[in-house]
Amino acid sequence: MKLARMATVIAIGLFTLAAAGGARAGESTGGLALGTKVPAAVAKTKMKNVDGKMLSLAEVTGKAGTLVIFTCNHCPFARDWEQRIVELGNTYAAKGIGVIL
Numbered sequence: 568m569k570l571a572r573m574a575t576v577i578a579i580g581l582f583t584l585a586a587a588g589g590a591r592a593g594e595s596t597g598g599l600a601l602g603t604k605v606p607a608a609v610a611k612t613k614m615k616n617v618d619g620k621m622l623s624l625a626e627v628t629g630k631a632g633t634l635v636i637f638t639c640n641h642c643p644f645a646r647d648w649e650q651r652i653v654e655l656g657n658t659y660a661a662k663g664i665g666v667i668l
Contacts, residue, residue, distance in 0.1 A: 629665030636668045 604610075610625040627633070636652060638645045656666040 624667075627665045627667060629660070629663045631663035633665040633667060634659050636666070638668065 605624055611623050613621040613623050616622050660666050
């Protein structure tokens with residue numbers, strides 16, 4: 568079930584990345600500094616989870632922070648790391664850190 572929860576927020580993580588925009592090496596993104604609170608509009612935006620539930624970033628953020636892992640589901644290397652990522656997510660979730668995969 569924890570794997571499903573992590574997979575649930577993949578879309579939210581990607582949305583957050585897209586909202587932050589991108590930059591080339593050496594360019595400033597004008598992004599947020601570490602420790603900055605997520606903008607309310609982004610935190611409250613609901614997106615459909617893989618199990619059909621609607622979730623927001625605010626609902627999966629942990630009390631001690633949030634770990635965001637960017638990966639894919641078709642790369643052989645990423646697939647080989649799937650169990651390790653699940654273990655990593657479960658370890659940090661137990662420490663009060665929300666996990667977005």
